[in-house]
Amino acid sequence: MRVLVTGGAGYIGNKVVEELVDRGYEPVVFDMFYWGDKALDPLSSSIEKIKGDCRNSKDVIYALENVDAVIHLAGIVGEAACLQNHKAHFSINVESTRTLINICTDPELDLVRDFIFSSSCSVYGNVEGLYDEVTEKTPPHPLSHYANAKLRSENIILERSKEVSHFHPTVLRVSTVFGWSRRPRLDLVTNLFTYLAWKEGQITVYGDGEQTRSLIHVGDVARAFVDVLESPRFKRDGEIFHVGDRQNNRTVNQIAETVKSIAANTDIEHDLEANADRRDYSINCSKIKNIIKWKPQWSVEEGIENLSRKLEELDWDWESDSFRNTSYDYE
Ligand SMILES: NC(=O)c1ccc[n+]([C@@H]2O[C@H](COP(=O)([O-])OP(=O)(O)OC[C@H]3O[C@@H](n4cnc5c(N)ncnc54)[C@H](O)[C@@H]3O)[C@@H](O)[C@H]2O)c1
Structure with a gap:
């Protein structure tokens, strides 16, 4: 096919x-x-x-x-x-x-x-x-x-x-997707926090971080x-x-805390003046599980650990724009 x-x-x-x-x-x-x-x-x-x-x-x-x-x-x-x-x-x-x-x-x-x-x-x-x-x-x-x-x-x-x-x-x-793929994106919330913890030992959360995201x-x-x-x-x-996965409905603060629990010595700070992403929802994922019988295999913790290992092992230029969708002229 x-x-x-x-x-x-x-x-x-x-x-x-x-x-x-x-x-x-x-x-x-x-x-x-x-x-x-x-x-x-x-x-x-x-x-x-x-x-x-x-x-x-x-x-x-x-x-x-x-x-x-x-x-x-x-x-x-x-x-x-x-x-x-x-x-x-x-x-x-x-x-x-x-x-x-x-x-x-x-x-x-x-x-x-x-x-x-x-x-x-x-x-x-x-x-x-x-x-x-x-x-x-x-x-x-x-x-x-x-x-x-x-x-x-x-x-x-x-x-x-x-x-x-x-x-x-x-x-x-x-x-919202997280984890390692061979065209990694480091601009997605979990991956970004993982990258910041690995590179700078510091995560900045925009706003109060209490909005829930599904991963x-x-x-x-x-x-x-x-x-x-x-x-x-x-x-x-x-x-x-x-x-999605019901277990992966987490606030942005919880995502930052999860990264911190894996990348020791990470500080979390808040920028309350910053323009925070206002999306806030918890996703019910029963339909695909009941009808298609699909269910997720990766936890957020496993995904963060795996991505951290890749960042450490691979000698790639992680600052490159090619790992972020925000700096590209598509016209
Ligand atoms: N990443 C997420 O968290 C997420 C969440 C929900 C939905 N999605 C959706 O999943 C899809 C894939 O997202 P992604 O994160 O892999 O993004 P990505 O930017 O990594 O991949 C998009 C791909 O589309 C190609 N492309 C863009 N414009 C094109 C065009 N005009 N013709 C042909 N190819 C073109 C790009 O070259 C790129 O390879 C998107 O539709 C996105 O909206 C992504």
Whole structure:
């Protein structure tokens, strides 16, 4: 089975591609390779790589030839990067979804029946005082351009599935990811704190740190995408699933304390004047566990330990912009 993975060279993407290879699929990586393609080196004999822009319908039409399923991960990720690249953000995070869906469901082309979209739990915004935890039925209330685009893309995909009976998409709302992948991101909260503890012995929490975030390991996310793909269509057709772990609903302060418990001699300070990320929600993850039978394998502690080891062992330039999405000109 050939599976097109847009954004397959990215932080989550290379792990998804590895998981597909391990389970005997033929992944086709479709990516602009903004961060290069080195993360895919160990898999190069088992995959096809296509450099292309998912905003460009010609690139997409050619890439989709003989493809059975699509996992759509490509995007500009995180509000900071979206604000810095506003037009690119709109064209990639909203319009390219429309382009992909139009091509996957066009009657003149081969229909791609199975489509899995990587959305985000950011769509819930801040539910403090409203809901103790959010389920897939909780009304979204995005606080950022990034989250708003995710919601718009979800709607584009799910609306089309009502019009085209043989199109079977699934939306995965992924929690904030942590842990090591061969294209590491050090701008995500757990990874950033791990990096700061390792490099400086000091973590700065923006704001009071009492907002709750939901975390999930990148390897567990990759297994979730492939488990969903392998599940019977009737279980996932037109469905939204959270990808997270109830045990990993932690306040930002607790995340900092967890890092400190592993990286001894770390100080934690607060910058109460700083512009803190206002997202605040606890995720209920029963649906994917009950229906797909996926469950996470990594604890936050194990992920931090593993990432710390990699930082120590590998002689990479960890200050490089290529490990952060915030300093890139996507235009
Ligand atoms: N990392 C998280 O915490 C998290 C949480 C929830 C959802 N997600 C979603 O998961 C997906 C992957 O996130 P990530 O953390 O791996 O990000 P990433 O930045 O590491 O990967 C994104 C990949 O998409 C590629 N890309 C960007 N624009 C493209 C375009 N126009 N055409 C083709 N390729 C393009 C980039 O080159 C990169 O390889 C995104 O859709 C993101 O919104 C991520």
